[in-house]
Amino acid sequence: MKIVPTSSSPKTILVTGGAGLVGNFLCERLLNDGHTVICLDNFYTGTLSNLQRLRSNPRFSIITHDVINPYDVKIDEIYHCACPAAPIHYQRDPVQTIKTSVMGTINMLDLARKHNARILLTSTSEIYGDPLVHPQPETYWGNVNPIGIRSCYDEGKRCAETLMFDYHRQYGTRIRVARIFNTYGPYMHQEDGRVVSNFILQALRGQNITVYGSGEQTRSFCFVSDLVDGLVRLMEHPDDSMTGPVNLGNPSEFTMLELAQKVINLTGSTSEIIHLPLPADDPRQRRPDITRAMTILGWKPRIELDVGLTETIQYFQSELNSATLALEG
DSSP states (O other): OOOOOOOOSOOEEEEETTTSHHHHHHHHHHHHTTOEEEEEEOOSSOOGGGGGGGTTOTTEEEEEOOTTSOOOOOOSEEEEOOSOOSHHHHTTSHHHHHHHHHHHHHHHHHHHHHHTOEEEEEEEGGGGBSOSSSSBOTTOOOBOOTTSTTHHHHHHHHHHHHHHHHHHHHHOOOEEEEEEOOEEOTTOOTTSOOHHHHHHHHHHTTOOEEEETTSOOEEEOEEHHHHHHHHHHHHTOSOTTOOOOEEESOOOEEEHHHHHHHHHHHHTOOOOEEEEOOOTTOOSOOOBOOHHIIIIIOOOOOOOHHHHHHHHHHHHHHHHHHHHHHHHO
16 A cells, blocks of 8 residues: 655645635645645635634735636645535535635646646546445445436536646646545534534534434545545655545445434434435435545545544534524523
8 A cells, every 4th residue: 555645844825615615624734734725715614713723823824816707826735625514505605606616726727737736626526426336435426316306516516626627637736636525524614414414513502403304325434634634645755646636534324313323422412313305306325435545645544433423413512502602602
């Protein structure tokens, strides 16, 4: 198994969507590695509070900007993470979502080309759609509905990947493409509508836990710090022919019912599980084949679901306690 060392030379690195779940952990990791980090975010889903612990670092700056508009700064690397990732957010303004994936990626690629910077796109497992191949290798082209309610995100990311590879072929832009599978952890948005945050908040509030459909549909959950380690390893791979795409996710697969029961057990909640109709185009199964990441990057996730859920539960409990104190004050 090949181990890829991360670069020790300090760089100036731009992180788009740096106030989101993945982005803020990534900013923290890059600062800890000694780099200067510029966080670019329009705060549509990310929050300043996610970055509070980083703001005192003199090598960290926050720029409020929407990537659908051009931006220029001299940088060495770009981690392009900007895009709403939860259905409740990306379906709220689907035109803006696809603009973010397409126009935002063009703008970041132009910036990378101008400064000869390496650029990494955080793509998504959603490019596989409702997969007919399981688990999903990077060679699988997917089964995506191009006109459904999720298409603004799915097809937007597919187009973003196309742009990355076309810039690489046409202009020699140094690219990396990561396909991220379900990621969770502290600093998740409370209202993002995704299954981990939904289940935890419902359990902590003593509400019924809502499982859509039969609950037999599966997902694979990767803790955010594991994912960030994979992103950094991919970006810092010394071979510029190593463009990807590379799946980054946890191959341990769980049904929604199994996840709900884990959350109930870990929170000690008395919540009951209820079933609601399955949303349109919701994938039945999702699990990454991470052979490429293991072989090329020496990467695999290390944090078990129970451990990651416990840390995430503690974060949400702290947030709920703070909100209660603020109301009482």
